[in-house]
């Protein structure tokens with residue numbers, strides 16, 4: 246069924262009895278052309294573009310829990326393409342362009358809202374760095390505006406401008422940045438893939454790979470063996486644990502990142518605002534909750550929950566940037582597991598094992614990448630060549646000294 | 662998390678700075694024939710286990726000792742804490 250305003254009216258008049266399920270719940274077949282491991286945003290987008298753009302019919306997505314139960318349903322929903330380095334910026338801008346057409350493309354309301362992303366600066370040096378970043382963005386054809394303190398004050402008069410320690414000197418604004426309803430991204434891609442013949446198999450964990458003579462023949466799952474000509478792994482925070490089953494060690498550590506939502510409040514925050522003097526960022530959901538977060542906890546974790554020191558740190562950042570946040574009540578907080586790579590940038594590449602492909606290392610910024618990541622991984626799986634915007638995301642960049650280190654932190658994943 | 666420091670007793674993990682996998686103690690020999698490969702492994706590749714993990718913590722806001730902490734990455738439970746210098750010495754290192 247095609248979703249439309251007409252359908253909403255028609256179903257309303259017939260008691261909403263005709264909607265039907267959005268995707269099937271098929272039994273796994275014994276064999277597929279391509280098996281995608283991981284039913285997060287990236288895995289589902291990959292399957293969708295494989296079916297839509299590369300006409301690969303026999304594709305399955307294997308998910309150990311339920312789709313949307315991982316980071317795609319745990320993130321703070323920010324999308325942006327305000328990167329500096331050449332390896333990154335064209336890719337993230339490609340993703341932004343795909344976001345802009347996504348809802349029409351997959352016929353699902355993902356609430357893509359380009360409400361602007363504003364990064365604040367508090368020192369002259371920081372402003373210089375933002376000017377450089379803005380120029381880098383513009384050279385790649387991306388929108389970027391530098392605001393002075395007055396410009397910021399117009400957008401967000403409630404911020405703490407005159408803090409003696411961290412006065413707000415201005416900001417870098419990407420007007421096309423914004424937020425997207427994260428669960429709807431998983432659901433939209435799932436429905437779009439399913440309607441094009443992809444089997445989405447939930448409650449099915451990949452527990453091993455069948456590898457003979459350096460070739461991957463298929464995956465061992467909790468629901469039996471599934472053969473596949475090609476296997477693409479997109480399991481985000483579980484990358485290390487899953488690829489270890491294929492005998493691989495990755496340039497990745499798993500870390501926990503927490504997020505927080507307040508009670509619903511009247512509209513106050515116009516877009517996404519990030520603090521430049523502490524680790525804190527905030528936006529307001531359409532339901533009115535303040536959605537905010539900060540730093541990763543900083544130690545290896547697969548626990549999907551964080552600890553109190555970072556909660557305190559995030560709240561301190563919030564109080565310092567917008568003291569009125571102290572009056573809001575916190576409703577919920579949770580954690581998700583990040584695949585933190587050694588240079589803070591992702592990997593979309595073949596492995597040394599024939600027929601086995603890998604997509605990961607998204608750190609805490611992979612939600613915005615979902616459409617481009619899916620398209621580029623589908624491109625690689627279908628054609629065995631990297632997509633033009635993802636040629637830098639190779640495994641061997643670490644060996645060759647071609648790191649894409651946006652933050653200039655070196656091989657210290659908990660600092661990216 | 663509370664880290665039971667071998668010399669100072671239980672301390673809040675906030676007093677510490679985290680470095681990563683304890684294998685970072687075993688810096689390769691830069692003169693080895695395959696030093697390039699060894700350093701690639703050492704710098705960039707990680708076991709990243711879901712389960713027991715031996716890792717380096719630095720008591721920055723305390724006695725400045727390096728510790729090897731064995732912690733379960735699925736539960737955050739800490740099962741043993743050793744001085745990193747004892748661990749290194751047991752491996753035959755001089756310091």
Ligand SMILES: Cc1cc2nc3c(=O)[nH]c(=O)nc-3n(C[C@H](O)[C@H](O)[C@H](O)COP(=O)(O)OP(=O)(O)OC[C@H]3O[C@@H](n4cnc5c(N)ncnc54)[C@H](O)[C@@H]3O)c2cc1C
Pocket residue numbers: 282283284285286287288307308309310311312313314315316317318319320321322323324449450451452479480481482483487502503504538579580581582583607608609610611612613614
């Ligand atoms: C708190 C938080 C805030 C964030 N905020 C942002 C943000 O504002 N903007 C942004 O761009 N990014 C953000 N991110 C990062 C972003 O969410 C992730 O980078 C991205 O979602 C990862 O890709 P994914 O959606 O495919 O991951 P996931 O949804 O985690 O998908 C991976 C899937 O693989 C499955 N899986 C794992 N092991 C197996 C197995 N053995 N067999 C089968 N299936 C398996 C998991 O169950 C999971 O469903 C945030 C993350 C967190 C946790």
